[in-house]
Amino acid sequence: MFKHLIKLIWNRRKKNSLFLAEIVVSFMVIFILSSFLTFYYQNYRKALGFNYENIWVLRYSNPPELKETDSLVRYYDQVRNILKSTPQVKSYTFSGSNYPYSNSMSTSNLDYKDKSINNVNVYNIESDYPKVMETELVAGRWFTPEDSLNKRKPMLITKTLSQEMFGADNPIGKITGKAEREAEIIGVINDIKSDGDYLPGGNSMFRQLKPGDVKWAGQILMRVSPDADAAFESKLYNLLANTMKGSSIELSHLSDIRISRNRQTTTPMLIFTVIASFLVFNVSLGLFGVLWYNINQRKGEIGLRRAIGASAFNVNKQLITEALILTTFSLLIGVFFAIQFPLLKVFNLESSVYFIAIFISCIFIYLLVFLCALYPGKQAAAIMPAMALHEE
């Protein structure tokens, strides 16, 4: 019977072309949507690598009247004293502008011997950064304040970057870069997802801010105690504002920044999902219509099959099987195009994302066609053979 159906479908290929085209188009839409959803879901499943709760971000500008580094260091020492003397502030670190969820980027190359990895996030922070962010140390150690006095710059890197650069070798003690950019790797931390829950963190390295660097750092990240409320926030803000006269300051919560950053990813995806859903809904109506039309056009054949020995179940099964075989042909075409995405590295996603998306899309399309064929097939099978023969 299967061979018979293949023959029938092949001989009707022109009649079935509309159906085939519809399936290919809907497969591609579902494939692109599910590629992104799979990508986001895979990232979502990965560990965050730090704790964003109870972190406040103080963005500041230098007072215009202070130009000298020493004056600025003294100026920010007053800020340090306030933060140290405030019990609700558990720890703090000055930071460059690219703190997690900040929408700001600072990247560089990581060079080791003849190997170079591009677009590595560079975080300039202080020794208390792990206390503030609660990052997870995998090997080696974090900076100490004394490290800033060493001639050779200390540096930490993330686990994935370590594996990419050094493979199974121990990265601790390895000297990267040349001349002024020379740095020694002193530790490895788990990857951090600094661009939101749904995006990969990317490779990262952490460099230590020297005391004088506070003049361009621009941010202070502080971990506050869980009972730090709005009243405390107001009090701290006033205290800092009074101390940092001439600076413009802004205090925000990292958890709020995270929500906003996640929305930047989810909102376009939500819009695309809604559009794709409408498209799929229309396609399913189209499929239903095409199948209904095809089956109505074939009433004589259905009547004949019933007359020569097909039961209603046989007819229903045949019509559904035919639709699923046609779907398989369409999916073969669709998969041919979809497979180009990992081969050509379109969107630069991991190959596994595309393969999962292809699998999901195939299942989805099979299910959609099955559901669309179910009712017309059942209706056709329910017609009395004499009536079906008469209707041709």
Place this chain on the structure above:
Amino acid sequence: MIELKNIEKVYRTDTVETLAINGISLHIAKGEFLSIMGPSGCGKSTLLNIMGLLDQPSSGTIVVDTQNTNAFSDKELAGFRNKKLGFIFQSYHLINDLQVLDNVELPLLYRNISSSERRELAAAALEKVGLSNRMSHFPTQLSGGQRQRVAIARAIVGRPEIILADEPTGNLDSAMGNEIMDILLRLNEVDGTTIVMVTHDEHMAKKTHRLVRLFDGSQVQ
């Protein structure tokens, strides 16, 4: 072979009730060639469809080969039609997208028969109707008479005991009609197949063993 007892068929719509068959009782013996005649709309095809279990009577009993078919499930009816009955229609009802051999093979698809055996049986049936040289043609490439011969081959491929023919010569000229009639007579005489044929053609009907005439859904002869 076929026993119709007090068959009635009523078609109902919201406003109209039409009595298509009015209490017909008929016995058709094994090996008999029976023709049914009557004016258009008198219920000939309806009676044939009921006899072939393609339609259900509103009341009455159909016994085919000692089996009361009234209580058959859909699956049993399908199996019964497949094994016991062969159908020939005025408009051939061939599948134009399939080659002649594939068309003839169709009834065997619903049996547990291997592909090669199906091919052999279909080829033998086509041989019997003189179309072994047209196996790989499509129905649209054949004349009306050839198409009807393909339909006959399809009807006999499963070696049914009964063939039900609904105006098999209705769309053909007299020469072609005679050719088809000769095949049917041969099937009846040589193979002993029971044939019930609906026809408008008195000349064809006279060639059969018995003639039943219908008028307004009732048997008049």
